[in-house]
Amino acid sequence: MATFSIRFLGCKVSHTDAHDVRERLLGDGHLERPAELGADVAVVNTCCVTNEAVRKSRQAATRAARTHRRVYLTGCAANLAADAFAGLPENVTVVARRSEETPGFVAGDVGALGCVQADARLDRVRAFVKIQDGCSFSCNFCVIPLVRGASRSRSARAVLDEVRRRVEQGHREIVLTGINLGCYRDREARYKLPRLVREVGAVPGLDRLRLSSIEVNHVDGELVAALRETPAVSRHLHVPLQSGDDGVLRDMARRYSSSTYLRRLESLEDFNLTTDAIVGFPTETEAAFERTLTVIDAAGITKVHVFPYSPRPGTVTAARDSVPPAVKKERSARLRAASDAACLARWHEKVGADDVVLVDRPGRGYGDDYSPWLVDAPVGELVRVRGAAVSEEGILAA
Ligand code: SF4
Structure with missing residues (x-):
């Protein structure tokens, strides 16, 4: 068994990629520890959306290399065909692989033990479920299609199974993530994003559903109807x-x-x-x-x-x-x-108005439209609130 720490830089897709590696390592019997305590292995899922993001990724790798025996750099910046990580310590491995292959590669290199770790959750209240990766658009400034490849989608069945599993684990909110969510297609089963939204939103026990991001060209009548007609959608x-x-x-x-x-x-x-x-x-x-x-x-x-x-x-x-x-x-x-x-x-506008807040941290949570509320209720609860005042951090519940 190895001990490991894991962190990600960048967007929610990077978060889900890190989550996938984490689940795989936990599933193989390895033990997670906070990065500041040091461990056998560190996984740093990197970001390359700006020069600054690459600089921070490199900094995170350098820091991890001091307190971990092996460091795996995964994600977007690791796939950038540049020498962004040249000259890092010898215990750093740059994993320039697609997101689908990365958990298997890292787990194989660390060494699987085959024992089962029961709790594979990153965040008790909210879970990010990746439905799609890559992008087939080619915006002139964007490096993402180069590092993540063309758009491809998970099967609707795999997505729905994962959502059910997350809800059974106790997650109350699901965020569907991807690089270009509107490109979601399961051609065989005849799903596009609107149908997937409706069916994910109907999973029993799910309280909240959100999309991480959507290109405006994909905001059409069909999607708007699915968002409006699915009660769980924020x-x-x-x-x-x-x-x-x-x-x-x-x-x-x-x-x-x-x-x-x-x-x-x-x-x-x-x-x-x-x-x-x-x-x-x-x-x-x-x-x-x-x-x-x-x-x-x-x-x-x-x-x-x-x-x-x-x-x-x-x-x-x-x-x-x-x-x-x-x-x-x-x-x-x-x-x-x-x-x-x-x-x-x-x-x-929320002062004097009612909302329902999902408490995701002690003293804090998000309302139906993802506005932050300061509220005194147990983590994981959905609570009815009325806005009393506004502070720098959010709306104060009465
Ligand atoms: S749609 Fe987004 S990910 Fe795709 S090329 Fe444009 S900016 Fe990049």
Whole structure:
């Protein structure tokens, strides 16, 4: 038996990848320990979405190499065809493999023992279930299709089995994750995302269901109907915008205009909408940036994940980075300030209103639309609340 620690950097797909490796190691009889205590093995699931993410991944690997005998670097940055991890200590292994192959590779290298570990949960309340991986779009700035490959989907049966298992383990919320969820297809069993949402949402015992993210072109009538007609679905949707300027969107090779983005979200006016935006793309002028602020405001977005543009190797815009760092920093700060203000405004709307909160940590939880609440109730409980006031961290329950 080996002891191991595991961490991930980046998005929810990275989280589920780390989870898969963890489950496999636990299933093989290895024992998890907190990273700060040190262990035989560390698994660091890396991210490469920006230069900064790669730098942090490298830093995490260096740190782990000091306190673990072996370190496995997995995930997106490990698959980036660059020397991002050159010169790391000898006990670090870079696992440049697809996510489906990674748990088996790491487990095989660590050495399976075959005894069964009963509790294979990462998070008691919420579980992330991957339904799809890879992306067949080719946005000009994005390295993900290069490191994760083309879109492919799990069978609906495998997804539904995993959801049932997670619910039996005690998870009350399921988040369906993937790189490009709207591309989900189980052709043999005739499933697309809307049907999968309906059937996952009908799993007995499941209280909440969310999508991690969806491209706006996939937000069509069929999906909106499935979201609205499935009682377990939370009123929250994360829809990447990237830019509100049509010229920049074209240069990014996104597949929509700002007006399409706004039109497709019109029918979700009661949902809490969040987004991603890239700041400082090479053709982003000041006026173009301001159009991003305008579209975010018009769409009613309450939270923006801001990514200062950094060129990624192998992409169409790999050699382009003309917006000065100081300008990117200033625009990022303005966008974050707008996001904070919109978020606070939504929280204030909840004062005096009722909601149902799923408590996922001591003293905290999320309402139906994924707004954060501060509430005094046991972890894992769904509680009825009324908004009393707003603090910096969320809505205070009366
Ligand atoms: S849709 Fe575009 S940004 Fe998203 S993963 Fe695919 S290529 Fe990257």
